[in-house]
Each structure stands twice: as C-alpha cells, then as structure tokens.
Amino acid sequence: MKIISTEIPEVLIIEPQVFQDDRGFFFESYNYQKFTDITGNLINFVQDNHSCSKQNVLRGLHYQIQQPQGKLVRVVIGSIFDVAVDIRKSSLTFGKWMGCELSAENKRQIWIPPGFAHGFVVLSEFAEVLYKTTDYYAPQYERCILWNDPDLSIDWHLSGQPILSAKDQAGKFFNEAELYT
Template structure:
C-alpha cells in the first residue's frame, strides 16, 4: 500500500495495490503490521508522541443517499481513530484538527473516497470527521480505535465559517442533515482536545 501524508500530516491517504483481470480484482484493505509501521512512525515524527501501536476494536458500515452530509463528529471521551473507506459510490471525506495544542488546530483536509479509487483515509483521535455523498448512494465502512459512546459524542457545524470547509455541494441543492448536525457547535464554542 502507498501511504501519503496530507496537508495535515497526521491524516494519511492510503492507496492499496489492486490486482485485477477479466474475473475481477483482489486487494488487501488492512494489514496490521504494515499499517502500524507507517502510522505510528508518522505520529512519532509529527506529534513527538510515544505511540506504540494502533489497535482497532469496532467496525462500522453505513449507507447514505446523494446529498447527505454526516458530521462533523467526534467523541471527547473515548476518542476514536478511524480508518475509513467507501465500498460503493463516492464521498468527499473531511477531517478537522480539534487539538488545541496542534499547529493545525481548526484546519481541515479532505479527499474523495470511492469504490472506484479504493482509497482509504486514516483519521487519528483528536479530529472531527464528516463526509458528503456525491454519488446516488454510497456505502461507507470504517474501523475504530475505541467503542462508540453516544454520551460522549459531539458535533461541530459542517459550515462553521471559522473552519471554512470547501464542501463540493451539488449545485442547486442543500446538504441533507440530521437534527444533531443542524444544531452542532461552532468550533469557538465546542469542547475540544487539549
């Protein structure tokens, strides 16, 4: 797999090697030894932490229709790192750094993830995460480093002007949001990580 740091170096785009022919294709979507070698080395360099390894404890799978925007979500306690990928359709996936001590605090990065490009994104703990569905529908899967804890879940407004995410909203439409996402906090008022 190819691991590429994005403009926020802790966010890593992962491109698997795909072996295909007239019968279909084969690819590895996760390999613990390689992932931990690449990701923990990156974390040590960019955050000067002493991370030993990343362990995943929960896998999730969601399906959404075109125009749905989910996010920006995070858990202030039991923070989750997420390894995300799309297995059907296409989304614009976004991570926002909400670590107050980070030089990238309040900055965002994003990537198109699709069943066609088979690209994955590593979003470590300390980030708010969201995505917008570009295709007619999309199925989204992700591995998490901690368990879902709804009592600790928070949401930052998807259109907070202080973050200014350049969402590729389909012309002539507005994103379809849950009630929770309509009433998220601004970054200025959000509970964030130290």
C-alpha cells in the first residue's frame, strides 16, 4: 500500500497494491491495522455508503457540525474528482482545499478525517462511489457549503454545467457557514 501526501497533511491518498493477471485483479481495500498505522489513530468505521451518479452530478460540499464524519472514499465504476475542504478554524490549513481523481481504474482511495467538508463531481458517464464513515449520518447536523464559493475557488474539472440537488443549490457561502472551532 502506497500513501501519497497531500497539501493538507491529514488528508491522505491511499494507493493499494493490486495483484493482476489474466483472470482479473485482487487488492485489499481496507485493513484495520494498516489503516491505524497509516493515520496514527484507532479509527472505527460505523457506516458504509454507496452512491451512483451520472456525469456532471456534483455532490457537496457536505459536513456535520456535530457527529463529524471521517470518510474513506473510493470509486468502483467510473471516475470522480473528489474534494476536501478544511473547515477547522484552529487549523493551519483552514479554508484550504485539495482535490484528486479517484477512479475504478486507478483504485485510489482518499482519507478525509473529521473536520472537513467533502464533495465530488462525476467525470465519467456515470460513477459508483463507496465510502466508509466514522460516525452515523445525522441530518439535523448536516450543513452544506456552496460548491462554487468564490473564496474557495475550487477547480472542479467540470465538462459542463453541474447537476445539483436542491440542498446543494441552497448551500452557504464559506464565510457564512457554521464551522468547527
């Protein structure tokens, strides 16, 4: 397993060791002990989510003000551009974002710890995304930052107009959003 550092030290890209031959491929997508060694924390995942979206669907930027969720994200069909925004006011990287392409082909995963807003846009015709979370979904605590906030200036790698849910269209500007201290 290869760990790729990002411009935000707590956000990690994980590239698995893939064993491939004429039958297909095999890789270990998650191992508790290895993940603990990588992050330096004992992390328990309590929920797995699976979404399927068509091209140009943009989901995010989502977070929970209580019960914050760490997320381990990967793509099993298609490709996405995945984004994490540091919303921890006490952090040296507060207000910074990073993004990377995750795809069924590259088999990369991204670890986004609690304290970050998360979103992605589908680059392929459609994509299926799987992600583990460290806490349960709590709709009463969910918040959304506008995907196109000018203070964040995220380059989403869009190939057309984004397709957004009503919730994502109603997101708050970063400077007006309820964030972590």
